[in-house]
Amino acid sequence: MKRAILFIIVLYPFLVKGQIKGDLVINWSENTVLSYEAHSYNVPQFDFRYFHFDKVEKAISFRLNIPVTSSIDEKSLLISNVVYENIPDSKLGDLSRSAIPTTITALIRNVNARDLKFANFELLPIIKEGSGYKKIKSFSYSVARGQESSFFKRGFDEISNSVLSSGDWYRFYVEKSGVYRLSKSFLQQLGVDLSDVNPRSIKIYGNGGRMVPHSNAVDYPSDLEENAIQVVGDEDQVFNDQDYILFYAEGVDNWSQENRSHNNLYENKSYYYINVKGNFGKRISPMPNITSNATPIKIFDDYQYHELDLINIGRLGRRWFGEEFSFENQKTFNFEFPNIVASEPINFTIAAVVDAFNSTTFNVKANNTQVGLLNIGAVGGDGTYDGFYRRDDSMSNFSFPSATNVDITIEYQNGGVPSSKGYLDYIVLRAKRNLQGYGKQFRFQYDAASAMTGFGEFQFSNASSIVQVWDITDIYNVSSVKNENQSSFSFKASVGEVRKYIAVDQQDYYTPLRDSRSKVVNQNIKGTIFKNAQGQFQDVDYLIITPAFLNPSAEKLASFHRSYSNLNVKVVNLENIYQEFSSGKQDIGAIRNFVKYVYKNASSEVKRVKYLNLFGDASFDFKDRIPNNTNIVPIYHALLGATEGSNSFCSDDFFVLMDDNEGGSVNGNGLDIAVGRMIVSTVQQADEMVNKVIEYYDQKSYGNWRNNLVFIADDPATDKPGDTDLQYYQNLEADKVFAEKPFFNIKKILIDSYVQETAAGGDRYPKARSEIFESFEKGALVFNYLGHGGEDGLAVERIWEKSDGENLNNRYKYPVFITLTCTYSRFDNPYRKTGGEFTYLNPKGGAIAMLTTVRSIGQGEAQEFNPVLSKYLYSYGSNQYVSIGEALRLAKSEKSTNVVVCIGDPALMLAIPRPNVVLTKVNDVPIDGAIDDLKSLAYVKRSGQVVDENNNVLTNYMGELAVNIFDKNINKTTLRNDFVDALVGFTTAQNGSQVRVLAPTLPFVALGETIFRGNASVSNGQFEFGFVVPRDIRIPVGNGRISFYAKKTGLFENQTGFNSDIKVGGINENAAADNIAPRVKLYMNDESFVSGGITNESPIFLAFLEDENGMNTASGIGHDMVAILDGDENNPYILNDYYETELDDYTKGKLKFPFRNLEKGLHTLTFKGWDVYNNLVTAEIQFIVVGDETLTLTNVLNYPNPFVSYTQFWFTHNRPFEPLDVQVQVMTVTGKIVWTRNQIVNTEGFLSREITWDGKDDFGDKIGKGVYIYKLTVKSNITNKKTEKYEKLVIL
DSSP states (O other), X not given: OOOOOOOEEEOOOEEETXXXXXXXXXXXXXXXXXXXXXXXXXXXXXXXXXXXXXXXXXXXXXXXXXXOSSOXXXXXXXXXXXXXXXXXXXGGTXXXXXXXXXXXXXXXXXXXXXXXXXXXXXXXXXXXXXXEEEEEEEEXXXXXXXXXXXXXXXXXXXXXXXXXXXXXXXXXXXXXXXXXXXXXXXXXXHTOOOTTOOGGGOEEEOOOSSOOOSSTTSOOOSXXXXXXXXXXXXXXXXXXXXXXXXXXXXXXXXXXXXTTBSSOSSOSOEEEEEEOSSSOOOBOEEOOOOOSOOEEEXXXXXXXXEOOOOBOTTSOSSOOBOOEXXXXXXXXXXXXXXXXXXXXXXXXXXXXXXXXXXXXXXXEXXXXXXXXXXXXXXSSTTSSOOSSOEEOGGGOEEEEOOOSEEEEEEEEEOTTOTTOEEEEEEEXXXXXXXXXXXXXXXXXXXXXXXXXXXXXXXXXXSOTTEEEEEXXXXXXXXXXXXXXXXXXXXXXXXXXXXXXXXXXXXXXXXXXXXXXXXXXXXXXXXXXXXXXXXXXBOOXXXXXXXXXXXXXXXXXXXXXXXXXXXXXXXXXXXXXXXXXXXXXXXXXXXXXXXXXXXXXXXXXGGGSOOEEEEESOOOSOTXXXXXXXXXXXXXXXXSOOSSSSGGGOEESGGGGOOSTXXXXXXXXXXXXXXXXXXXXXXXXXXXXXXXXXXXXXXXXXXXXXXXXXXXXXXXXXXXXXXXXXXXXXXXXXXXXXXXXXXXXXXXXXXXXXXXXXXXXXXXXXXXXXXXXXXXXXXXXXXXXEESOEETTEETTTTSEETTHHHHOOOTTOOOEEEXXXXXXXXXXXXXXXXHHHHHHHOTTSSOSEEEEESSOOOHHHHXXXXXXXXXXXXXXXXXXXXXXXXXXXXXXXXXXXXXXXXXXXXXXXOOOOEEOEEEEEETTEETTSOOOOEEEXXXXXXXXXXXXXXXXXXXXOOEEEEEEEEOXXXXXXXXXXXXXXXXXXXXXXXXXXXXXXXXXXXXXXXXXXXXXXXXXXXXXXXXXXXXXXXTTSOSSOEEOEEEEEEEETTSSOEEEEXXXXXXXXXXXXXXXXXXXOOEEEEEEXXXXXXXXXXXXXXXXXXXXXXXXXXXXXXXXXXXXXXXXXXXXXXXXXXXXXXXXXXXXXXXXXXXXXXXXXXXXXXXXXXXXXXXXXXXXXXXXXXXXXXXXXXXXXXXXEEESSSBSSOEEEEEEXXXXXXXXXXXXXXXXXXXXXXXXXXXXXXXXXXXXXXXXXXXBOTTSOBOXXXXXXXXXXXXXXXXXXXXXXXXXXEEO
16 A cells, blocks of 8 residues: 655755755644553644644644755744744643744754764744734745854863873862862872972863763863972972972762753762873963953952752653652751951842642741742643652742841642652852851852953952962963962953852861772873774774673674674773763763774764764663662763653663764764663673674574564554554555565564453453564564553553563574563663663563664654664665664654663674575476476476575575465454554545544554475585475465575575565365374473473474375364363464474474463473364473472483493483583492583473593593493582482493
8 A cells, every 4th residue: 555644745956046944834633642651632733744842841743854965054044935823722722822932933953963964953833923823834944055064072082191101190089169278197098109209290180070972072081181389398399298299170969951950860979080100291381471450359259159959850861860859848958158348238049849740839938037939830740740749940049138047948838638748959158258258268259240351359358368369260270379468469350251260278287088099000091092902093983882790792792893894893991981081970971082082083074984883781870879870871861851751861872973963862863873772780691682693693503584574553442533544554664565575574563453362450461462472482583563562561451561572582583672562661760660671681582673662662763773774774775784773764854852771782784685586497398488387286396596696596505495375365354452443544535634534443464374394414515305285275275485595515605595586376276185184292491302201381382294295274254273271162272383394395384382470380382283284293292390490300211221432421401502511420329429521501492411421530531431420410500400310330
């Protein structure tokens, strides 16, 4: 079906006299309900490709990325030819009227995404006019070309060595800002050797306690910055006992506007580094001597605050809050303002939030006098605000009469609702103080200086203990003016800006602090990151950033990619990044700046770093305030955390925004590097996930499962009108992928096409759920889910539970799992593991990677992003594929989103087989001739070739071919389980708008039944195979399908192909008679099993079948291969898809079916199977499930026994696929140990026979003939359970 959806006509932008112009038409839809997981909103809508809804502001916008070839002038945007249409207030629904502008509001900005350039355009499409509103139907835009903005780079664009690369370095820290004194004894405590030190060589480096700015345009050092200092007593060029160092240290206590906090969000310590050898250090210089007339300044603006970061209410965003007001509803905070100007009021600001479903109030008192009320509305109470808390900063400014001592009392009035809570964010007091000494150092500034011209004279009184005043506006280049012990003194300075100063009082120097280990190991990331093992320059392809304790695992992954992927991979420890790029402090900006350094200094643009792997889990808590925290590699968090969704997202996109105009906002646009995160938090997890990546490329992972894709869609729902779209769009998506890549076998699980059942927990789709499980275990390259979901699973009907992912056992068949749903993989909340985390972190199953959501995503956004992602993931129109991380990066460049992330290795290449396997003959007749149809009970032979992309036979190709032959496609419909009509298409109304077409059910096409699944040899690129067509094919003749998969013996090479020209149908009138039943042998786990033996809770059922005409897998009515457990014939296990023939022999085959979570105890399994003539065979096997929590041994023996020179130790256990510590001790009948073997044993089944003995003792000497005792001890590495058995052996 042709995709007919709501659209915006974009006439491609064109250049006219240096301008880019275009015309846009917005076709508004009749849709009004916008669905998220927890909420639905009534808002006007248009094509979701360009539609954006802000859940916090309750506003909509039109967004478009316009491809450009050069930069545009962001200030030159013109909107013209606007056509409006009135829209009544009733149609605005949940939109905030206050967010609707009165004039056209649009902006445009430059966006670079590696080698792609865009002009990111945004328009608010509804405006207010008088008492009414109107929406924009169409408009024109123009924008002029511009120049690239120039920003101060500070060393990011040139390769250099770190200052830490040589010399002896020691580290100390401060917490608050001020003037610090470093005495000789303190330096000696650090470990500094001061003998033979010239004090002029002492140097202090550090970048202060400030956070690294998010925006690349804001200046920040690219290495440790040297700070100007004073060394008191350096005149004699000896650092004596009475000598000391003074310098200004910036603590972690300064206001950050972009973070709305006085506290450093990532670190409680501001580190500085000292070196005492080498060149002379930077010193504090004198302030300029100004002799001109100046305006007297005798007062300054003091700023005091109180802010604690104690709780993150929604466990979202980077904004934390302080004291809680609930049962204890009143708190008092004390402030002191020495030398206050009595005539000037104190200005007071309070920022607070509430978690209350009713309106509540903060009552503010200063010195027991009420100064104001802060009223905050209810969370969700007025229908316009939904979330975890509500804030209202706009009503928070008050003033009150000045006083030296101020007690601020805050009382929370809960409106009579005891469950209501208030939280203080911060309080700020601003007061005017006199420039007078009082025995303490103090920072000061004069805010009015910004409006002045010329010079100002700062005049001090009572200043005899103030020995200096320092200008600390630039913390790295402090300048000073001295006071020669005068009670009154002054200095002059330029005004026109607000400069920051500190009065240095000799009675009040601060003392720094130190960690237990002060010595700093030399390092030089900047100078070595581009050097290879020979010390030569080499561009970096792939960066893995990890904490040191996970480095060995990260290096294992790097080593694999170096050899297998031919990538230059560098593993860099977080701790080292922080040392060079953020002065030792944890900071997400340091990680970004390091990546930027590598990106900017490549030898050419095309050789810039391609992949970034953040190797570690993340958390909303950067400072380990919560138990069991997982802040292994910090992640970018949005400022807001009041609502769960795109406004409170976390994202790794921040780390790959490399351009100078980026970083200030993170919305999925402008990504320059493919980024992913392996969410591991322990060494064991790290090893397991790296092993999964290596296994994904292992030869054991080569198989025809790589030809399979699974698309899953949620069903329509009565309470969410938009849900009718889900199955329609997912069906379109599956058909589109198939049209572009027809070698894939597409399985559609549209859950409304299954029978819905009512259970105690609500409506369920048990058949759809079991098919998802079975599809995982049979194997598929990609699973793609579109629909509702949450942290605990997928769909309201729970078709996928949180724990399902960790219970999968699909080793060597790991898919990429795409889940465009809400919060399925919110990995940044350590309090609660999500379904996505369980699925990814499964060490022997689950997914190899997740392209998934960490927050709620709008349904329309998901529906539109999905096909864009597929376009790049499957490389439409090309056989040159990109990695999963790169596919996501490219998709975000086209359709931005900030809630979809890559969990896994971003450099992972989807294991798509190469072309091409072709069918050349049918029954020895060339395929382009008059070939035979596949008729019921006819023997058919197929021949073919493995060829290259130019259809040349690969004559050196030796390997195996797996083939699936499908009956004709099946026309299906959904079932309307919830009595909701289905969206089936769109039509165009007379006014040009798109109208949705609904019908009771959605028709769709599914792949036909498998009529043959077999294996054949490939020799010199040629193959042939034959089989008998089952009686149960559908008789009408139509196009079937052959799916080929070939793998080359001994090499990492596989090919795929298909043919859909074959005809299936009709009856072979001359078929020979066959009344002989097939033959079957049954086992559990492996062929050593004896009926009645033990298994674990999830054993593997094996059936070996033989029949002269082959087995029937065509799903004829009543003729399925089935397993019936304990006589429950109402719930048989359908096994057709688990059977395949032996190599080059269609008369023999094997069935391998994994059971899951069986009850302990004795079970009886009955197998039924039919051959292609529908002759029945039945067989039965019994087994005892002993459970997985115990370690059980049976059938312990050695073979041969007796023996002469060689024997094997055999035992059966219940821990398959698990490394076991095994010890065999052979001893005499008197108990003397003569031989011991310790060995780790891995078995895919339940039988172990890996340990052998040659009959010699531990010294290599042959022991005597006779009877001996041996003890077998087996221990599980996972559960630490241990068991042992004693047996006898005889040496002849």
